[in-house]
Amino acid sequence: MAAERILVISPNWIGDAVMAQPLLQLLRQRYPASPIDVLAPPSAAPVWRQMAEVSDVLETPFRHGALQLKERWRYARMLRRRGYARSYVLPNTIKYALIPWLAGIRHRVGYKGESRYGLVNVMHHDDVPPRPMVPFYAALADEPSAPLRKDVPRPRLSVSEEQMRAACGKAGVPAGVPLVVFAPGAEFGSAKRWPPEHFAALAAQVLAQLPDARIALLGGPKDAPVCEEVQAAAGTAAASIHNLAGRTKLDEAVALIGQAAAVVSNDSGLLHVASALNRPVIAIYGPTDPDHAPPFSDIAAALSLRLECSPCRQRECPLGHHLCMRQLEPQSVWQTLQPMLQPAAR
Template identity: 60%
Template sequence: MSNQPRALVISPNWIGDAVMAQPLLRLLKQAHPELAIEVLAPPQVVPVWRRIREADHIMVTPFRHRALQLGERLRTARSLRQRGYDAAYVLPNTLKYALIPWLAGIPNRVGYKGEMRYGMINVMHHDEPQRSMVPFYAALADAPAPAAPSGLPRPTLVVASEETEAICRRLEIARDRPLVAFAPGAEFGIAKRWPPAHYGELAARVIEAVPGVQVALLGSPNDRATCEQVQTYAAAAAGSVLNLAGQTTLDEAIALTAQASAMVSNDSGLLHIASALNRPVIGLYGSTDPTYAPPLSAVSRTISLRLECSPCRKRECPLGHHDCMNKMSVERVWSELAPILAPVAV
């Protein structure tokens, strides 16, 4: 190995969290321009890391979700030991991820206490209540301190124009017509989701207000049925509402999002991808707290009814009514979206 200083970043498991870790890498590079940063990431977030300039090398984890797989972790640690890291930044708070750099003998192992990781984490930070995700991760760039860092750069992803051109060509999306993206799904659970009927009505309003607009519904294969419902509720304009859930890889969804005139999304990975691409975004929050993980693009709006029972942070509404999303009116969301679309509605 060369004498170049090297750092390992162990990625979070969620797409949005990986996006919000990007400012940490930027701070590390600013402080140590010669530093080589390598990322160990689960397969589902690798497309995000490929869009982060500061990630010099990406390795894919072989671990199953929630499985200890001690043998795999030992083998991973042995291979990492040979790469000669000076420091490791352990972004997940679990014990099993802290095991890896400890077993690899990496001298400086930076992270939060998490699951009582004393010894495994030897540069230990302590989280403040209500710290949002960007400063939560960015704080690891410096020595442990009681105050959250301020003046941080916003998360940034980079997409080559030829990638966007290729996916638009494959999906027959015109680049000379406005594109509005909706992300009606949320992998965490249904409590995060605005009703498909509301998305459908909003799509109809967009199509009525913006001549030639294309509305694309994005998501994973698990979101396909939800997006079909949105199409049904937007029946009057069905030909202009494209259900692309499960029809793109995450790489392609990222490239397509870079083309969007605006994104309306539940609190999901696609919301934070759009924000990091600096697209105008509207984030819809019910069971989660917008102050914890807000979109940070130049034009961003968050909508939350802030009911007494929210944020509950549950996968399903514990009270059974889902008022935090059901009572979020289409009119309320349209009042934020319409001014954003006004420049393209000509």
């Protein structure tokens, strides 16, 4: 008899998808013979493909925010034919919980979310205040009544040497030189962005210590303008800065991060990619809580001024001064980054 398949329905955000990866590690331990498939939006699918536990990644055809009930019914019929026995619904919305219910999957695990009684029949309830994201998702591997785990594994991604070589070649990064990755964007809003001139000043300090190094600015198309500001403010250092925002696919960005000597990032999806690849990483927090979604690399630093007004969790600074980011000086970040780069300087 063939092992029963497991379906995991992905969150929409890249960072959340990465932070959900320990759930798959725990499911693999609990159901070692069961293939684990992931249903993910195209924007997050490349991250799931870098997880060893995933058998197949199915990309959702649905528009963001749309119910599309007829389309979900058709898709559920396809899922029914694949023979899933268990599903884990990670988004908190009703429309994603509809899919495994329509597909007739017996065990439908998830959080209450939008009062999803019946659609989710193994229901978990979040604590108040909310838990950090990694244990939040990992708890779904256990029964709702089980005590919270104290030994949740860290998120884990992997990239091959071939992927890294190909990504560096396409990006024009010379082989054998130290690569430092900056992620100056943030999908949530401008409040989460460390100022471009601060990133530019940090780039100058990196290149002063490592003249042969290259700096890659990564992000999506929406991050391209802020990355252009970084490069424009870098002066003579701009020649060693590759602005790749919006010019690389996500799988290529993941491979470039895998090659990096260190990564400096705002609180964004690429931060969690770097952490799951176990790269040395500096995470910069302003309006968000560094304890809610911290980096987990062996070498990692979460920098936050922890001002009285933060974490406000707002897309734009409600006070108009953005001091939580502006007052975090480049020199302070450099003091943390410099020892991370010492192996690359040898």
